[in-house]
Amino acid sequence: MxxxxxxxxxxxxxxxxxxxxxxxxxxxxxxxxxxxxxxxxxxxQLRELTVVKKSGKREPFDRDKLERSVMIALRKRPVEPERVERMVNGLVRRLESLGENDVAVDLIGEMVMEALEQLDPVAYVRFASVYKDFREARDFEKFVGQLGSRVGMPTSWRAAKADD
Structure with missing residues (x-):
């Protein structure tokens, strides 16, 4: 070394x-x-993974890049680094166990969103805002509204929403 x-x-x-x-x-x-x-x-490393971008461009899978994007979503959130490490390791294992060397960037994004939803709801919304390319405040409102109706919006959110 x-x-x-x-x-x-x-x-x-x-x-x-x-x-x-x-x-x-x-x-x-x-x-x-x-x-x-x-x-x-x-x-x-079980297999060499290649990420296929939406444009068709291909690049080698980079575990560190995945971890950095998750850490950006989790910035200033009360989540232990060990839990993040376990989550990223689990995502990489799932990707490697798919049996395919080529992995669509959309699949990776969906898997990260699914994992973040379980880990921290704020980080989930942050990641979704970049992944789903939110352009306006209404995009956030719509997304959080769907999230709230799906998992049961906290009472304080419902009261604040009713005041609007």
Whole structure:
């Protein structure tokens, strides 16, 4: 493993242990050249996934990009990082177990929305606003209204809505 600080190609593993959900191996490494310490994660990859965009463009699936988009939706929300990690790991496993190397971006978006709906309703609406390309406040209102009627809108929301 190359040292990210000095570029030395020979680093030493000081400690290895599985992550909490056993989905990866966490390794603490040290560079003998500059003495810097850093952490790497080793994950099992069942298949090479390719994301097929709406335009037809194809690009390699990037787990980190998926995790970043979920974290943006969850910004300043009271959700533990371990729950996010489990959710992302579960999404990746589901995608890999589909049996297809090509995965439509729409399928990934729907799977993320489904997972976020269970994890945090505010993050779900935030993600949906980008994924469904909301243009106006009415788009939010319509979406939240559908959500409220589907899962039972809290009483305080119903009272506020009745005042409108």
């Amino acid at each position: 190359r040292c990210p600080f000095c570029g030395n190609i020979d680093t030493q593993v000081k400690d290895s242990r599985p992550t909490e959900d056993n989905s990866a191996i966490r390794r603490r490494r040290q560079c003998p050249e500059c003495g810097a310490r850093f952490t790497t994660f080793e994950r099992v």
